[in-house]
Amino acid sequence: MDNSQKMSYHAGEAKGQAQEKVSNMMDKASDVAQSTKETMQEAGQQVQAKAQGAVDAVKDAINK
Numbered sequence: 001m002d003n004s005q006k007m008s009y010h011a012g013e014a015k016g017q018a019q020e021k022v023s024n025m026m027d028k029a030s031d032v033a034q035s036t037k038e039t040m041q042e043a044g045q046q047v048q049a050k051a052q053g054a055v056d057a058v059k060d061a062i063n064k
Contacts, residue, residue, distance in 0.1 A: 001009070
């Protein structure tokens with residue numbers, strides 16, 4: 001293998017490694033986004049439940 005072929009081989013290796021790193025980073029970003037989405041949905045449900053509890057408390061206070 002001459003020097004040109006070695007350089008080409010190493011460039012291909014570096015490209016493959018870079019693509020793998022980008023792919024891994026994208027997977028991690030996707031996981032973080034999904035986790036954030038789930039956390040926000042849970043927070044929204046908690047806020048909704050608390051608001052409903054407040055409405056119920058006001059209704060109970062008015063009906064006494």
